[in-house]
Amino acid sequence: MPITDYDICPECDLLLKAALPKIGEKAHCPRCGLLLSHPRKRSIERTFALSIAGFILFFPSLLLPMVGVTIMGNVSTGVLYAGVIALFNDGMEAVAIVVFLASILFPLVNISLALLISGHLYFNRYHRYLTVWMRWMQNLNEWGMLEVYMLGIIVACVKLVALAQLNFGWGLYAFVALLIITTLLTSNLDNVLFWQRIEQLRKGRHHAG
Amino acid sequence: MQAKEQGFIRCHDCGALSETHHKLSHCPRCDSLLHARHPHSLQRATALLISSFLLYIPANIFPVMIVNQFGTGEPNTIAGGIVELFDSDMIPIGLLVLVASILVPSSKLIGMSVLILCAHFRWQINACRWTKIYRAIAFVGRWSMLDIFMISILVDLVNFSGIQIIAGSAATAFAAVVILTMLAAENFDPRLLWDNQQNL
Ligand SMILES: [Zn+2]
Numbered sequence: 001m002p003i004t005d006y007d008i009c010p011e012c013d014l015l016l017k018a019a020l021p022k023i024g025e026k027a028h029c030p031r032c033g034l035l036l037s038h039p040r041k042r043s044i045e046r047t048f049a050l051s052i053a054g055f056i057l058f059f060p061s062l063l064l065p066m067v068g069v070t071i072m073g074n075v076s077t078g079v080l081y082a083g084v085i086a087l088f089n090d091g092m093e094a095v096a097i098v099v100f101l102a103s104i105l106f107p108l109v110n111i112s113l114a115l116l117i118s119g120h121l122y123f124n125r126y127h128r129y130l131t132v133w134m135r136w137m138q139n140l141n142e143w144g145m146l147e148v149y150m151l152g153i154i155v156a157c158v159k160l161v162a163l164a165q166l167n168f169g170w171g172l173y174a175f176v177a178l179l180i181i182t183t184l185l186t187s188n189l190d191n192v193l194f195w196q197r198i199e200q201l202r203k204g205r206h207h208a209g
Numbered sequence: 210m211q212a213k214e215q216g217f218i219r220c221h222d223c224g225a226l227s228e229t230h231h232k233l234s235h236c237p238r239c240d241s242l243l244h245a246r247h248p249h250s251l252q253r254a255t256a257l258l259i260s261s262f263l264l265y266i267p268a269n270i271f272p273v274m275i276v277n278q279f280g281t282g283e284p285n286t287i288a289g290g291i292v293e294l295f296d297s298d299m300i301p302i303g304l305l306v307l308v309a310s311i312l313v314p315s316s317k318l319i320g321m322s323v324l325i326l327c328a329h330f331r332w333q334i335n336a337c338r339w340t341k342i343y344r345a346i347a348f349v350g351r352w353s354m355l356d357i358f359m360i361s362i363l364v365d366l367v368n369f370s371g372i373q374i375i376a377g378s379a380a381t382a383f384a385a386v387v388i389l390t391m392l393a394a395e396n397f398d399p400r401l402l403w404d405n406q407q408n409l
């Protein structure tokens with residue numbers, strides 16, 4: 001049997017015959033139960049479309065005001081990046097950097113990489129950095145925390161509701177849409193398929209010359 | 210029987226299989242370094258975990274945020290913030306913050322310690338159950354950043370002459386605890402739990 005007919009569970013190191021689940025089906029490791037593959041319908045096309053939408057939505061959610069508060073006649077509005085600046089001005093540089101990375105930079109890099117990779121695969125174009133992009137995207141995925149930030153917004157609003165009047169701006173709606181898009185993006189991106197297609201593209205290029 | 214003993218290595222990044230006897234140092238498909246197990250998994254995870262244990266103490270003792278109202282500052286610790294939510298009848302949100310900021314970090318610290326001990330002393334355990342516990346620990350870790358994000362939003366929104374919220378020193382320690390425990394979970398290799406089992 002050739003080596004490509006085998007698979008190894010990444011969490012318990014069991015050698016298996018590669019399962020080839022149909023679209024919509026799931027393959028689990030028989031020993032530890034890990035989800036090994038879950039092919040999605042039209043994964044490349046959907047990833048491409050979702051990452052374009054996410055990339056566009058990123059800018060209104062970053063720049064437009066999300067929440068406005070009125071306390072005793074004073075008004076202030078919160079923007080996604082302003083929390084980072086406020087922490088920086090308070091002398092909490094380390095926390096400011098962590099918030100910047102987890103809520104702004106890593107999600108943006110992730111969406112951009114998904115856009116680059118799925119774009120190349122969609123148009124059947126090879127690029128010698130495709131594997132590097134793929135590795136970066138997989139490793140950064142855990143560190144973008146938009147959904148946790150959303151929960152942070154909710155808790156902050158609940159804390160403020162007793163002493164302030166709240167109103168919500170377009171930035172917040174854009175942020176919620178961005179959150180939905182990135183969630184769909186991660187669930188539609190089929191890593192196994194992407195790696196296979198990258199390898200095909202590389203081999204095809206070598207055969208062509 | 211482990212794939213490693215049967216002569217196969219799986220690439221950590223792209224999942225391609227290689228045969229050990231070819232003695233490849235890099236993955237033929239994606240060119241990342243090949244390791245049968247994460248390098249220095251237990252040493253790194255232990256070092257990261259000990260650092261997070263140490264930082265966990267200041268994270269809970271010192272105030273995470275300070276509410277300045279008309280010249281008087283009221284420091285808030287993590288636990289204090291939760292008590293305040295309960296006092297103002299915000300029970301569901303209070304429970305949420307309790308889970309994210311206290312239960313998750315502390316059970317992560319304990320769970321990771323037990324996992325490292327199991328792997329280090331080659332205890333005969335139910336590897337399947339502990340792999341699932343590991344998976345849960347790795348999954349919930351990020352949610353502890355909730356408090357940090359909430360503080361960054363409050364610091365920005367509440368900044369008036371009469372009332373101000375500023376971040377306290379425990380915020381730095383707490384953010385460090387969350388990141389260090391996430392890194393510890395990432396460096397811990399659950400396959401070590403299975404390597405030690407004699408009757409597989
Ligand atoms: Zn397994």
Ligand SMILES: [Zn+2]
Pocket residue numbers: 220221222223224225236237238239240241
């Ligand atoms: Zn590889």
